[in-house]
Structure formats: structure tokens, C-alpha cells
Amino acid sequence: MASSTIPSYAHLLPPSWKTQVTAWLAEDTPSFDYGGFVVGEDEREAFLLGKGKQTAVLAGVPFVNEIFAQLGCTVEWHLKEGETFEPVKRVATVRGPARHLLLGERVALNLLARCSGIATKSKRIKDLARGYGFKGIIAGTRKTTPGFRLVEKYGMIVGGIxxxxxxxxxxxxxxxxxxxxxxxxxxxxxxxxxxxxxxxxxxxxxxxxxxxxxxxxxxxxxxxxxxxxxxxxxxxxxxxxxxxxxxxxxxxxxxxxxxxxxxxxxxxxxxxxxxxxxTSVVHQSVQHIDFSLKLQIPKKA
CATH class of the missing domain: 3.20.20.70 (Aldolase class I)
Structure with a gap:
């Protein structure tokens, strides 16, 4: 009997995509981690917050998972990919060594900001078109960022176009x-x-x-x-x-x-x-969604 489980968008991704994550991390820390030197590797918890000034669509989950997985951290999501959220919302909790959390912080936030921005704009354009009575296909274009097309096309799909x-x-x-x-x-x-x-x-x-x-x-x-x-x-x-x-x-x-x-x-x-x-309006000059990662101070015994 066929399963009623809805497949994850992550099932779309090709076998080669994880090597891109490795390259992103290598680009961000090509030599010494000077800031991480003062942080250490004690286990910490960090809250991933969706901010900004608008209702947004969460997109980019598998990429963020892999970024932190390669750094020995785990991500617990409090929303499903494709769901909308209002600012300020804790969308996930990330756990792992403090230095590793910060190694992944900016790579993950930048990716999530753009992917969610594209998904949000895609949903908005589709909703507007449907509101005008349009029944056809809304599609993005190939005017994507070199080296980042997989993420941008992924954001369009999550946004429903x-x-x-x-x-x-x-x-x-x-x-x-x-x-x-x-x-x-x-x-x-x-x-x-x-x-x-x-x-x-x-x-x-x-x-x-x-x-x-x-x-x-x-x-x-x-x-x-x-x-x-x-x-x-x-x-x-x-x-x-x-x-x-x-x-x-x-x-x-x-x-x-x-x-x-x-x-x-x-x-x-x-x-x-x-x-x-x-249209390229769903991904060119799109407003990114603001996210932040806040390490939590351990409670004193």
C-alpha cells in the first residue's frame, strides 16, 4: 500500500550537493579560526530566530542541516519547511560545541536568508496571480547566481512555483x-x-x-x-x-x-x-529574510 507521507523537498537534491556545503565552509574559514580560539568547544545551545518585518516562508532546511552536521552539530526545527512564520519566531534550536556553532553561523544564516527570501517572494507572486484569477503556471527564470542556482531554484519550489x-x-x-x-x-x-x-x-x-x-x-x-x-x-x-x-x-x-x-x-x-x-522578480533583487543565531548562556548550578 502506498505511503501517505508527503516527501521532503530534500529528496529532490542530487548526490553532489553536500560537496557544495563543504566548499562554502572552506571559503568562510580558509585558514585559522581566530574568533573560535577564544570560544572553546564546550557544548552549547543556540536559538535560530526568524526576524525581519514581514511574514516569511521558511526554506533551506536541508542545507542548514548539512552545514551544522559537517561541524558536528544538530538542528531541531520548530517549523516545517514551506510553513510561514511571523517575526520574531524561534524557528530552530542548534546544539553543539560553541566554536562549531559559530563556524556554521554566518554560512547558515546567509543561505537561509536568501533561500527563504526567494520562497517568500515566490509565494507572494503566486498568491497575487491566483487572486487575479490566473490558473496557469508561475515560473522563475535561469537568471540565477552562478554557483548558487541549486539553492535559488530550491527556494522557488518551496515557495510553490x-x-x-x-x-x-x-x-x-x-x-x-x-x-x-x-x-x-x-x-x-x-x-x-x-x-x-x-x-x-x-x-x-x-x-x-x-x-x-x-x-x-x-x-x-x-x-x-x-x-x-x-x-x-x-x-x-x-x-x-x-x-x-x-x-x-x-x-x-x-x-x-x-x-x-x-x-x-x-x-x-x-x-x-x-x-x-x-519572471525573474521572484529571485533577482529579492529582499532577504533576516535570521540570527543566539548562543544561550548556561544556567548556573
């Missing part, structure tokens, strides 16, 4: 430079299909309705209507679906809107003529 393609190998995306270099949309699609095979979706960026027609006719799976907004976006999307969904056409494709999407113009872009709304 689609992470979009993870890298250049996980989906074929043809943008303006690919098309110009190939000579045409049709030529670019044909060349990409010849090596990508049947297993990869093909997403093509277009600048006009005419280019969208060419991409659909050539067999694109997803049509990204780049920087087409307002009434024009609605009209283009409606005409494409009517034209290519008509009897005898039988073309299956998704329409995606992207480019210059903010909270201020989200309502006009979150329309149900569109299947996918992709």
Missing part, C-alpha cells in the same frame, strides 16, 4: 541570438530537434504574432511572447489559439509571457489566454 529549466541541458530554449545565428526560426528549430530528440521540450522566444506562427508551424512546444503586453498580449494569444487549435490544425503548444514583469503590472500579464508566466 515552477522552477522552469534548471540549465541549458534540461530544455531547449531558442532566443533571439540563436535565431539570428541560424537564419530563421524554422532553421533553428530543425537544427535543435535534430540533436535534442523527442525527450526535450523546445521553447522559442518570439517578438511578434508572425514569428509565433512560424514557431508553431515548425513544431515548437512552448511559444514565449517576449515583452508583449496589455491588450496586444491578449489579442495575440487569443488569435494563436483559435488559429492553431482549429479542426485540422491539431498543433499542441503552450504560450508563455515573460519580460519586465513586476508586482505592479502582474494583473495585466496574469491572463488565462497564457499558460505560463515566467
Amino acid at each position: 515552477d522552477p522552469h529549466r534548471h540549465d541549458l541541458s534540461s530544455m531547449i530554449m531558442l532566443k533571439d541570438n540563436h535565431i539570428w545565428s541560424s537564419g530563421s526560426i524554422t532553421a533553428a528549430i530543425e537544427q535543435a530537434r535534430s540533436v535534442g530528440g523527442f525527450s526535450l521540450l523546445l521553447d522559442v522566444e518570439v517578438q511578434s504574432e508572425e514569428e509565433a506562427d512560424e514557431a508553431i508551424a515548425a513544431g515548437a512546444d512552448v511559444i514565449m511572447l517576449d515583452n508583449i503586453e496589455g491588450a496586444e498580449l491578449v489579442g495575440v494569444a487569443q488569435r494563436l489559439k483559435e488559429r492553431w487549435g482549429a479542426p485540422g490544425k491539431g498543433k499542441k503548444f503552450l504560450l508563455e509571457t515573460s519580460g519586465n514583469i513586476t508586482e505592479n503590472n502582474l494583473q495585466e500579464r496574469a491572463i488565462n489566454e497564457i499558460d505560463i508566466l515566467s
